[in-house]
Amino acid sequence: MSKTTTTELTFHWPALGVSRVPYQVFTDPALYACEQARIFRGDVWHWVGLEVETPAPGDFTTQWIGDTPVIMIRDTQGVMKVFVNRCAHRGAMLCVDQRGQTKQFTCVYHNWSFDLDGRLRGVAFRHGVRNQGGLPPDFDFAAHGLQRLRVEVLHGLVFATFSAHVVPLADWFGPRMTAHIARIFQRPIRLLGSYSQFMHNNWKLYMENVKDTYHASILHLFLTTFGLNRLSMEGGLETSPCGGHHLSWSKRTAEQMAGTEYTQGTLRAMQQDFRLADPRVVQTWPEFPDGVTNAIQGIFPNFVVQQIQNSLAVRLMVPRGVDACELHWVLFGYADDTPEQTEMRLLQSNLVGPAGLVSMEDGMIGSWIQRTIAQDPDQTAVLEMGGRAIPSHGSRVSEASVRGFWQAYRTVMDV
């Protein structure tokens, strides 16, 4: 737990543990402030970008770690660095652009400049004008650099942390989660595009949604009717020992649907008479030797690695206050994709994003919860599908990884 917060919390988790979630966690500004300290600036790793976005020295992108703006840059030696995007003089934002190329950071306000290691290199009128004004002679340049974060890169994914104590990145993930990242980022990727989706709900309601394998084929008709992902397919749900990371997967070719609710006509999402005039949107090719056609990985607290058939993406959920958030999507393929493979990925990208035939509902469902809970902070959501613990198991008729998220949340937040 970080000790950087002074927030006094009036909050107690229900005695039933992570099978209950008090609505207060989605509405309380004091908890939100505490999350900024204990999660986003605490002993937690945060995804800040893809190495491929900054191929040359001096290439940078900007990103958010919670409410803190950061810069990710490749330095002159080719090493990835992450700094708080704030001038050490008076606090102005250094880089407003989402991406760019620079030899140094120069603040527009008073021209203080910093090298790519974050060291203060220049101060306008440092010696004043004709020896009048300027900085005191004992001003310590070395003490006024940019705030630098700890950085690690794993298979081209760049992570940063404010913590000096959190375990190395590979240990933070554990071997199973690391292996899945290696599976997706097995060879050089090619960016296909990015966009974001603004949601009118607390950021954690979206992370619950991502980790909720129970809802997918009930809310999203496209997954169900077109056989992209059903609970009756061979699949699995794995959670990390800390609970915070999860991996859910399924195989489209291995399914036993007979005798399930899918064939009984009770699910809105299963409409046997719904046909596509042009099925190219759901045409796929088997790309991974393990046969897994759908794999969603959630990394605590707010990062997602997506394989929906051949649609590959990462998503970052950025909080925007207690009742709003913004989901950033980055779509990619591989550098060695054929033009035909790229075209299939682009057509399948109709399934994802704010206009995604599969995923659009996820942009809305959190706000349906946010609207109902404000007056009942002590009431709770119920999470008992698949039991009350967080085991890894074969069934995805389960809320185990949602409970896992809350277990990790309670540990990091000390609540």
Added chain:
Amino acid sequence: MAPYDELIHRVERRTADYIGCIDDGALERWPALFMEDGLYRIVTRENHARGLPASLLYCRGQGMMHDRVAALRRANIYEPHVYRHLVAGTRLIREEPAGGWRFSTNFQVIRTMHTGEMVVFAVGVYDDVLVEREGVLVFAEKTVVCDSSRIDTLLVIPL
């Protein structure tokens, strides 16, 4: 009327048909405004400028457009809302080597929710290729370039 002005006027009338069909909720008529193999895409200005190919929405041909409408009617879940399009500034960009003309038209879409809440949902430019078929202009391509990369909540009705 000069030939250029007459051409622009015809495109403006076609665009009025296009936005009328969406704003009136007559989406079943929307695909017929395109060539059978017509292209309809919604992209962000930023991806477009960076040469990145991903779309927010990507239909190759009327079949995919009909599927989008069918999904919106039967499959997708969203709160009731309507659009009102405002368009302006149609101009000819060039004659296309393969036939037809490329036009640019500014658009703005105000979204009104069932609750009465109104927002400027999208602003940008239509990058259109129109061709003449049996005396009628139809869209061979329509790329909706949104100035913002950020979509509020979800995008289900075409822009």
